[in-house]
Amino acid sequence: MLRAAEYVRMSTDHQRYSTENQTEAIKDYAARRGMEIVRTYADEGKSGLRIEGRDALKALIETVTSGQADFEAILVYDVSRWGRFLDADESAYYEYVCRRSGIDVHYCVEPFENDGGPVATIVKSVKRAMAGEYSRELSNKVFAGQCRLIEKGFRQGGPAGFGLRRLLIDQNGVPKGVLARGEHKSLQTDRVILVPGPEDEVAIVRGIYRDFVEKDRTEAQIAEGLNAQGILTDLGRAWTRGTVHQVLINEKYIGTNVWNRVSFKLKKTRVRNDPATWLRAPNSFPALVSPDQFEAATRAIAARSMGLSDGAMLDALGRLLSRHGVLSGLIINEAEDLPSSSAYVNRFGSLLRAYSLVGYHPRRDYRYIEINRRLRDMHPEIIGEVMDGIRKAGGRVATTGSGCLCLNGELSLSLVIARCTQTPAGSLRWRIRFDTGLVPDISVVIRMDLRNRRPLDYFLFPLIDIGMGQIRLGEDNGLALDAFRSETLAPLFTLAARQRLGEVA
Numbered sequence: 001m002l003r004a005a006e007y008v009r010m011s012t013d014h015q016r017y018s019t020e021n022q023t024e025a026i027k028d029y030a031a032r033r034g035m036e037i038v039r040t041y042a043d044e045g046k047s048g049l050r051i052e053g054r055d056a057l058k059a060l061i062e063t064v065t066s067g068q069a070d071f072e073a074i075l076v077y078d079v080s081r082w083g084r085f086l087d088a089d090e091s092a093y094y095e096y097v098c099r100r101s102g103i104d105v106h107y108c109v110e111p112f113e114n115d116g117g118p119v120a121t122i123v124k125s126v127k128r129a130m131a132g133e134y135s136r137e138l139s140n141k142v143f144a145g146q147c148r149l150i151e152k153g154f155r156q157g158g159p160a161g162f163g164l165r166r167l168l169i170d171q172n173g174v175p176k177g178v179l180a181r182g183e184h185k186s187l188q189t190d191r192v193i194l195v196p197g198p199e200d201e202v203a204i205v206r207g208i209y210r211d212f213v214e215k216d217r218t219e220a221q222i223a224e225g226l227n228a229q230g231i232l233t234d235l236g237r238a239w240t241r242g243t244v245h246q247v248l249i250n251e252k253y254i255g256t257n258v259w260n261r262v263s264f265k266l267k268k269t270r271v272r273n274d275p276a277t278w279l280r281a282p283n284s285f286p287a288l289v290s291p292d293q294f295e296a297a298t299r300a301i302a303a304r305s306m307g308l309s310d311g312a313m314l315d316a317l318g319r320l321l322s323r324h325g326v327l328s329g330l331i332i333n334e335a336e337d338l339p340s341s342s343a344y345v346n347r348f349g350s351l352l353r354a355y356s357l358v359g360y361h362p363r364r365d366y367r368y369i370e371i372n373r374r375l376r377d378m379h380p381e382i383i384g385e386v387m388d389g390i391r392k393a394g395g396r397v398a399t400t401g402s403g404c405l406c407l408n409g410e411l412s413l414s415l416v417i418a419r420c421t422q423t424p425a426g427s428l429r430w431r432i433r434f435d436t437g438l439v440p441d442i443s444v445v446i447r448m449d450l451r452n453r454r455p456l457d458y459f460l461f462p463l464i465d466i467g468m469g470q471i472r473l474g475e476d477n478g479l480a481l482d483a484f485r486s487e488t489l490a491p492l493f494t495l496a497a498r499q500r501l502g503e504v505a
């Protein structure tokens with residue numbers, strides 16, 4: 001029988017595109033053609049707009065181009081499952097790469113034979129264009145739907161912010177409860193709105209505006225006063241000039257629902273939109289401060305840069321670049337001797353243009369590269385520590401050719417180091433990338449601290465989770481995950497290995 005590999009992909013389109021339905025159709029096709037499916041590559045919950053993030057497709061292409069494929073054909077449900085690339089030539093290119101390596105791609109439910117003839121070529125070109133156009137139309141429909149929800153006062157994601165809370169309501173507007181950090185709605189018909197938080201937080205927000213507008217205190221002075229009282233932000237951190245500034249410029253504190261500040265349509269480059277294009281829905285929820293106070297704060301912030309020429313603002317930005325070596329909106333807002341980042345946006349059109357005028361081009365984050373290099377150097381050291389701990393606990397451990405560890409000759413595990421990143425709002429994130437080419441029984445994920453110098457905690461993922469390819473963790477996770485201290489790891493691994501061997505009930 002002809003050996004074949006199947007590729008299945010599901011985003012969130014339709015139930016008919018579930019991986020189970022795709023697999024059934026592919027199996028029927030293979031049976032009729034005398035094929036044996038020997039490999040399965042699955043991208044679940046992945047958009048077809050780009051190849052980035054589709055680890056299974058990338059692994060398939062790499063296997064084919066390396067000459068290591070042990071199959072002679074690739075079976076796909078239809079043209080759209082191969083991808084909804086906006087450029088139809090990109091979809092054709094990946095198919096050509098496979099065909100050039102002697103492996104044909106079969107579209108199992110399409111009404112044409114993919115034999116390279118003129119009919120197949122024309123129909124595939126039309127289908128690929130239709131797949132890309134479907135994504136464009138869907139993007140426009142989703143955007144229009146989100147605009148309508150914003151106009152109705154519903155929240156479209158993001159933390160509530162200090163002094164506010166996210167309230168879950170049903171389709172009739174009946175409150176269902178306040179969402180904690182990391183919690184999300186579970187029903188599509190439910191909606192989220194913002195409501196005032198505890199009275200003490202509301203009073204603090206009003207005090208920030210009062211100190212800034214009426215007492216002429218700077219953001220840094222206000223932050224210093226809040227920290228002296230032991231008051232923390234909504235993220236549980238100390239106040240800074242930047243976090244106070246965010247409270248003073250965010251329109252949600254006057255009850256206005258604002259959206260479309262940033263666009264990331266069709267998986268293209270993330271762009272900051274002009275404030276004139278932002279979608280605003282006034283009086284969407286109760287205001288914490290009066291519009292007069294908010295306008296007064298806005299005028300005071302704008303006045304700081306009003307008397308400065310373009311050259312003076314750029315000179316100050318250049319000095320900040322010399323001090324830090326990098327620039328960002330957060331760094332600018334934290335600087336005492338600079339106008340706010342929004343002032344640079346209003347004056348020069350965007351932060352990127354202001355950066356370019358001072359000779360800064362943030363195309364590569366060299367700190368990111370240095371951190372990754374340090375983590376790679378740290379990996380063997382951590383493996384050695386884990387192996388020593390297992391042996392001290394009475395277990396047997398050895399390394400395998402794939403880089404995994406084998407415990408007591410039965411249980412396999414791999415170690416994954418997750419780099420810590422910080423969002424502009426100050427939240428911590430960890431993106432975990434599993435090596436789908438490995439099939440360890442357990443993957444040990446080591447989350448690094450904010451400076452990426454020491455392990456923060458450890459998470460254990462069974463084999464079933466590794467198939468997802470990537471997992472993103474925050475500081476508070478809605479998943480049922482357990483974190484362990486390092487001293488508990490070795491006994492736990494040894495216990496798990498003994499359980500696999502049937503020595504422990």
